[in-house]
Amino acid sequence: MxxxxxxxxxxxxxxxxxxxxxxxxxxxxxxxxxxxxxxxSTPEEQINLELGLAVNFYSKSCPNAETIISQLVSAAINNDKGIAPGLLRIFFHDCFSQGCDASLLLRDSRGSELNDAPNASIRRSALNLIDQIKAALERTCQRVVSCADIIVAATRDSIKATGGPSFAVPLGRRDSFNRFSTGLLPxxxxxxxxxxxxxxxxxxxxxxxxxxxxxxxxxxxxxxxxxxxxxxxxxxxxxxxxxxxxxxxxxxxxxxxxxxxxxxxxxxxxxxxxxxxxxxxxxxxxxxxxxxxxxxxxxxxxxxxxxxxxxxxxxxxxxxxxMSQINPLSGNNGEIRSVCSRSNNAGFEPLPEDVVQGEEMESPVERDFIKQVTDEE
CATH class of the missing domain: 1.10.420.10 (Peroxidase, domain 2)
Incomplete structure (x- = not known):
């Protein structure tokens, strides 16, 4: 003692x-x-939207989409604070790999970007949340909201839920058929x-x-x-x-x-x-x-x-x-996946257990130390 x-x-x-x-x-x-x-200036004044993307893209086709995403993200972060950085990392790593097209989420017989070294410690709970959001949206409006848009909107909502700014994001992306290398990340x-x-x-x-x-x-x-x-x-x-x-x-x-x-x-x-x-x-x-x-x-x-x-x-x-507009697929390019882990026309294999074992969790020493710092402040 x-x-x-x-x-x-x-x-x-x-x-x-x-x-x-x-x-x-x-x-x-x-x-x-x-x-x-x-x-x-405001983002709307600074940035031209890529062809096919728009703010309130789902206002008619799935009007409750962003509300469903926001509610599920808030509930998840209340239970697991590490989901917010997990989503932010998924967003970065997906967009840097050929574009914001949810290629990172593909986990089928053709392989997965999650096996690449830069993705080794992506949180399983953040990946699971995206799957849960997709399932909820499929029950509401089948094959309408892409997994690529879920990544962008969920990450935006996680930023707000942890004290950051609230802002609109353009949506309308479609999902990639293929995976890509994540070697472009710094x-x-x-x-x-x-x-x-x-x-x-x-x-x-x-x-x-x-x-x-x-x-x-x-x-x-x-x-x-x-x-x-x-x-x-x-x-x-x-x-x-x-x-x-x-x-x-x-x-x-x-x-x-x-x-x-x-x-x-x-x-x-x-x-x-x-x-x-x-x-x-x-x-x-x-x-x-x-x-x-x-x-x-x-x-x-x-x-x-x-x-x-x-x-x-x-x-x-x-x-x-x-960043959310890096090489988006829109129009008739890509697809709207029914399940984020596989293309609609691909065979399915479960996510290997060793893909995302290195989760971003704080150690007991760090947790106590941060508490002490907070108490001192």
């Missing part, structure tokens, strides 16, 4: 130290001058140039990269394997020392690669701008996020979003809509 009390006391002291540093840094945020305009250690290049390949820019790739990390956790090079064998000098010590405690010695830490250490299941405040105080968990400081425009955006949550929300929703 003495050892447990000692560890608990140490964790409280570390938490208190980090909170003090973060609060002090937040008071000093006014020293940072924004290098980027915060006069973001990795956890990617340089800024590599990340930007991959975003530019899908017609997204620096503002989209910072808002979506780094801003999206306001939700969820990462396995220690994703950031272990920043804490072992040596600590990255850009990491806050107390933060690094806390990460070492979470990951263990030797490092347990499957242990997890919150991407936004202080509020990993709340959609807010704290992730950017963390960056300014040495609290970027992933190397890819830390690398935002190697580009003046990107770092200017980090400073802007750290000071102004409204600016972050406006840019995020605009960038989200842009």
């Amino acid at each position: 003495g050892r447990v009390r000692a560890v608990s006391l140490w964790m409280v002291l570390v938490a208190s130290s980090i909170v003090t540093i973060v609060h002090a840094a937040r008071v000093d945020l006014q020293q940072f001058s924004s290098e980027v305009s915060t006069n973001f 990795g956890a250690s990617a340089t800024f140039g590599d990340q930007l290049g991959r975003f530019q390949n899908v017609r997204l820019n620096t503002q989209d990269l910072v808002a979506l790739a780094s801003g999206g990390h306001t939700l969820g956790v990462a396995q220690c394997a994703s950031f272990q090079q920043r804490i072992s064998p040596n600590v990255d000098p850009k990491l806050n020392k107390d933060f690094a010590n806390a990460l070492r405690q979470i990951c263990g010695n030797p490092i347990q690669s499957s242990n997890t830490a919150g991407l936004d250490f202080f509020s990993p299941f709340k959609f807010d701008n704290d992730i950017f405040k963390n960056f300014l105080t040495g609290g970027a968990l992933l190397q890819s996020d830390q690398n935002m400081d190697t580009d003046s425009t990107a770092w200017g955006l980090v400073n802007t979003f750290a000071k102004d949550q409204g600016a972050f929300f406006r840019q995020f929703q605009a960038s989200f809509i842009k």
Whole structure:
């Protein structure tokens, strides 16, 4: 018991130290001058919709579609807070693989994108929720709402349910017949140039990269394997020392690669701008996020979003809509699947048990540590 009390006391002291540093840094945020305009217009004013997509697309063909999706998402997140980052990850990974066409969900005799390494830790509960939404919609309006649209609308609703902005999304996508490689996704250690290049390949820019790739990390956790090079064998000098010590405690010695830490250490299941405040105080968990400081425009955006949550929300929703329109299938292209895991004309095999075992769940150490931080605040 003495050892447990000692560890608990140490964790409280570390938490208190980090909170003090973060609060002090937040008071000093006014020293940072924004290098980027915060006069973001609404998404409807910024973005031209792709042919075949429209806001309120199902108003006549399935008028309750978005209500059904929203209600099921809210209920699911109330029971499992990790579903929100799970949906956001599904959205990202699907859209980066040839386009937003629900190819990620195909799990049949021809294989699955879920077997690809970048998708290894996608949450089973988030996948199950999409299947549940599809089943509910099929009972209401058969073969009308695509799985691709469910991914987009459900992810949008999960953002709102966790404290983020509420916004309309264009719908009307159709589902792919085929799976694709997910090798186009930037990795956890990617340089800024590599990340930007991959975003530019899908017609997204620096503002989209910072808002979506780094801003999206306001939700969820990462396995220690994703950031272990920043804490072992040596600590990255850009990491806050107390933060690094806390990460070492979470990951263990030797490092347990499957242990997890919150991407936004202080509020990993709340959609807010704290992730950017963390960056300014040495609290970027992933190397890819830390690398935002190697580009003046990107770092200017980090400073802007750290000071102004409204600016972050406006840019995020605009960038989200842009990403949701990467190579959509519409009109007579693709299909409307009856079951999201298989094409209507394909044979069916159940999802292998080893496809999504690495779920994004916080470790007991991290859960207690986050509670202590919250209590201190």
